[in-house]
Amino acid sequence: MPATASALLTAALLVAPPTLASTNEEGFLTLFNGSNLDEWIIPEGDNGHWKIVDGVIDYDAMSEAKGEKHLFSRREFGDFTLKLEWRIKDTPYINPNVAYVLPDGTHARGIDGKPLKLALPDSDSGVYLRDRKGKSQVNIWCWPIGSGEVYGYRMDASLPPEVRAGVTPKHQADRPVGEWNEFxxxxxxxxxxxxxxxxxxxxxxxxxxxxxxxxxxxQHHGSVNRETGKFNSSPSLVQFRNIRIKPLD
Structure with a gap:
């Protein structure tokens, strides 16, 4: 093998993450082992805001990265079943623009014809699926419609009504803030x-x-005033654990 090819192969082996470890669930592989973030790409310049605390992924919504602040997996996936647990730690921000979402995915309107807006405590995160831009994000938040909706598709007025209704949760199944949930x-x-x-x-x-x-x-969400420490929008004050995936393709 030429020296240059050998060097490239050695570099690739050093960069490539190890084989995903199996879990006790048949066919599932772990994406987070509770001790390190080897399977994830920490945003450049994050400065320690995506971190591990007591065996869970902890985020304070204050990443100092200049570009993307989300935590992306090193690997790409096609068809899969993904299981993970998450919890919202706190809701210090009052969101004045929470929509009253109807079952068809549209927003309820008041007698003046304008969309109703609710002011509620809110934290906001989610899980991106095969998507770097976030349109296929499965939401985690405190809206009355509940977590699990796909906001990017529900709000796309160019899509057929049945598509927008389909990504709107049929039930509100969230547990109270501070408790663990499982997707x-x-x-x-x-x-x-x-x-x-x-x-x-x-x-x-x-x-x-x-x-x-x-x-x-x-997902990272929310901006903060560095001088006052107050959030300007709904922050991702979240934790994640027990992240595992079963490839189906």
Whole structure:
């Protein structure tokens, strides 16, 4: 093998993450082992805001990265079932623009014809599915509609009504702030099913145009005033644990 090719191979082996470890669940592989973030790409310049605390991934919504602040998986996936637990730690920000979402995914309007807005304590994160831009994000937040919806598709007025209704949760299955929740997310082709705490909130919803393969990401959300320490929008004050994935393709 030429020296240059040998050097490239050695470099690739050093950069490539190790083989994913199996879990006790048949076919599932671990994406977080409770002790390090080897399977994840920490944003450049993050400065320690995505970290491990007591065996869980902890985020304070204050990443100092100049570009993307989300935590992306090193690997890309096609069809899969993803299981993970998450909890919102706190809700210090009052969101004045929480929508009253109807079952068809549209927003309720008042007698003046304008969309109703609710002011509620809110923290906001989510899980990106094969998507670096976030349109196929499964939401984690405090809206009355509940976590598990796919905001990017629900709010896309160019999509057919049945698509927007399909990504709107049929149940509010979130546990109270501070308690752990579990997602089971299955994505096959462009069809998505989300089970939250044992309740199917999204079933066989279509995500037109979703990439065929891509990474998983844990979302950063919210901006903060560095001088006052107060948040300007709903922050990702979240923790994650027990992240495992079962490739289906």
């Amino acid at each position: 089971e997310i299955t994505l096959v082709g462009d069809r998505l099913t989300v089970i939250l705490n044992g309740v199917t909130v999204i079933e066989h919803a279509q995500l037109p145009g979703i990439p065929r393969r891509g990474p998983i990401a844990l």
